[in-house]
Amino acid sequence: MHDVAGxxxxxxxxxxxxxxxxxxAAAAEANQLDxxxxxxxxxxxxxKRGEERWHGSVLMLVGEEVSPRRENHYLAFGLDEPxxxxxxxxxxxxxxxxxxxxFGFLSxxxxxxxxxxxxxxxxxxxRDLDASGYTGVELxxxxxxxxxxxxxxxxxxxxxxxxxxxxxxxxxxxxETWDRLCAxxxxxxxxxxxxHQIGIRVGGRVPLRLMAYRRSxxxxxxxxxxERPLTRQLEPDRxxxxxxxxxxRAYIAMDSVAPARGFSFVADGEAPLVMGDEAPAGLPRRLQxxxxxxxxxxxxxxxxxxxxxxGDGLEHETAEPGVYRVEAYKHARGRERTWILSNPIYLRSD
Numbered sequence: 001m002h003d004v005a006g007x008x009x010x011x012x013x014x015x016x017x018x019x020x021x022x023x024x025a026a027a028a029e030a031n032q033l034d035x036x037x038x039x040x041x042x043x044x045x046x047x048k049r050g051e052e053r054w055h056g057s058v059l060m061l062v063g064e065e066v067s068p069r070r071e072n073h074y075l076a077f078g079l080d081e082p083x084x085x086x087x088x089x090x091x092x093x094x095x096x097x098x099x100x101x102x103f104g105f106l107s108x109x110x111x112x113x114x115x116x117x118x119x120x121x122x123x124x125x126x127r128d129l130d131a132s133g134y135t136g137v138e139l140x141x142x143x144x145x146x147x148x149x150x151x152x153x154x155x156x157x158x159x160x161x162x163x164x165x166x167x168x169x170x171x172x173x174x175x176e177t178w179d180r181l182c183a184x185x186x187x188x189x190x191x192x193x194x195x196h197q198i199g200i201r202v203g204g205r206v207p208l209r210l211m212a213y214r215r216s217x218x219x220x221x222x223x224x225x226x227e228r229p230l231t232r233q234l235e236p237d238r239x240x241x242x243x244x245x246x247x248x249r250a251y252i253a254m255d256s257v258a259p260a261r262g263f264s265f266v267a268d269g270e271a272p273l274v275m276g277d278e279a280p281a282g283l284p285r286r287l288q289x290x291x292x293x294x295x296x297x298x299x300x301x302x303x304x305x306x307x308x309x310x311g312d313g314l315e316h317e318t319a320e321p322g323v324y325r326v327e328a329y330k331h332a333r334g335r336e337r338t339w340i341l342s343n344p345i346y347l348r349s350d
Contacts, residue, residue, distance in 0.1 A: 163215075
């Protein structure tokens with residue numbers, strides 16, 4: 001399969017970001033990304049202006065962050081018009097997106113707010129994780145998850161100045177909650193940047209900016225596994241990206257720790273399975289993990305470790321039902337950090 005890497009959850013001048021779509025695309029191209037999923041708040045203006053297209057070597061796709069005040073934000077894709085969320089419950093937001101032919105992911109759904117900085121104390125959570133019909137969750141939100149655990153001004157400065165030294169793992173609560181969701185239903189996980197490039201825009205430039213797009217795009221990425229290479233044509237490539245997202249043919253990687261392209265997680269058998277696939281349990285299968293570099297790797301079943309090693313691969317035979325996924329860790333900048341998180345292979349008992 002063809003591994004493409006991109007960033008998800010990005011804001012432009014059409015909502016509360018400071019960069020234009022071409023500037024964001026240039027930042028992605030400088031980081032050798034394949035795609036960007038733009039999600040401005042409550043607008044599809046970039047699509048209306050014809051900016052959903054290839055920009056050099058980067059495919060820019062335009063979604064929307066459906067954004068009720070302070071809660072129930074939803075990253076929606078495949079829409080032709082923005083969603084009017086006035087007065088809608090979380091379940092109704094999902095249904096409205098689905099009725100419009102789209103699909104979506106809960107945006108920073110596990111947000112709890114900041115204990116140190118009162119302005120964000122309430123967080124921006126998703127209030128109904130038991131809602132049905134959503135495709136998945138933003139499992140690791142680079143800005144929200146990190147910002148909410150800051151305990152001092154000094155830590156905030158460190159994060160802004162040297163995010164690669166500060167960020168190490170997603171919140172354990174996020175993983176535990178996701179595991180519980182996956183036990184009941186397929187739930188695709190992606191990594192989100194929530195990039196805004198906070199700053200002041202003057203005369204088409206942003207002379208004062210924090211967390212520039214070009215720097216933010218070095219870190220947390222979502223990799224998709226496509227059945228064919230991208231063609232540099234909008235419509236087939238958009239469908240290829242969206243199909244991989246919907247099916248869970250994806251893994252999350254902190255590519256600043258080490259390049260992750262080439263990771264794979266499969267289950268062999270009469271009908272081989274890849275990330276996102278679901279099949280009955282009971283038949284013996286060999287779960288195979290391959291890494292592009294040696295690392296500490298853990299195979300998880302329903303959130304608990306069933307096998308681990310240090311190396312560039314792992315194999316484990318099983319006929320047991322469970323939701324199987326992979327975590328990989330590498331040492332970087334003085335300590336161990338999460339490098340790769342896979343989407344699951346689901347072996348169901350019925």
